[in-house]
Amino acid sequence: MLHGVSAVITGASRGIGRAVAVTLAAAGVQPFLISRSAADLDVVAAEIGAGAVAVPCDVTDAAAVERAVECIRAHRREGPSVLVNNAGVFPIGAIESIDPARFEQTLQANLLAPFRFLHAFVPHMRAAGRGHVITIGSVADRSIYSGNGAYSASKFGARALHEVLREELRGSGVRATLIAPSATDTPIWDPIDPDNTPGFPPRSAMLRPEDVADAVLWAVTRPVHVNVDELRLSRA
Structure with a gap:
């Protein structure tokens, strides 16, 4: 279906990123x-098999991102066909109590890191007249929840970044899609233990990582003249 296509997927070792990697590789x-x-x-990488390239990188470290970009270009000089900005953190805490360093780290992971990968790879996509940027957002990029000061700030910012990118890429042949799921059962919830913490949905009521991965696959397999601007996913 997508033979010859390459994709950079951040946060690929677990949760949504892992599911996206496995699903796209199967295609x-x-x-x-x-x-x-x-x-x-x-x-x-072993689960996926031949062709998968593991690129260890702390996306909050600008120098590490530069090294990762160089590694990818060593394999694919023209850069990836698809970029899936997925990596992120999910701190919970009231604004007056959250550590400012934790707030900054959240912005680094959820907003600045996606920008760095966009800055590295979008010029090559634009020059080629093709490519697809997928931003994994969240229901919290529009809806407000108590304790989400850091997370919502980063996700609102990521949505704005996507919307500006979409406008700037219009007519270029490069597509940009925001996929914003509601609560999804991934290890990001482990520190919170939602099944035993009031105010959170139980894991049984959450989406599965594969649900989000299927949405990514659907978006990137639309006809090249079709841009899926935004998909918002919730549990039926």
């Missing part, structure tokens, strides 16, 4: 897997 995509944990990436 013929060569995935470049980005995450902090080299050991976890190697497991995912």
Whole structure:
């Protein structure tokens, strides 16, 4: 279906990123897997098989992102066909109590890191007249929840970044899609333990990572003249 296509997927060692990598690889995509944990990436790469490239990288470290970009270009000089900005963190805490350093780290991971990858790869896509940027957003990029000061600030920003990018790329042949799921059952919830914490949906009522991955696959397989501007996913 997508043979000859390459994709950079951040946060690929677990959760939504892992599901996206596995799903796209099954459709013929060569995935470049980005995450902090080299050991976890190697497991995912082994699961996917030949063609998967593990690129360990802390996306909050500008120098590490530069090294990751260089590694990817060493394999694909023209850069990836698809960029899936997925990596992120999910701190919970009232504005007056959250550590400012934690707030800054959230912006680094959820907003600045996606920008760095866009800045690195979008020029090549524009020059080629093709490509697709997928931003994994959140229901919290429009809806407000108590304790989400850092997370919502970063996700509102990521949605704005997507919308500006979409406007700037209009007519270029490069597509941009925001996929914003509601609560999804991934390890990001482990520190919160939603099944035993009031105010959160139980894991059984959440979306699955594969649901989001299917939405990514659907978006990137639309006809080249069709841009899916935004998909918002919720549990039926």
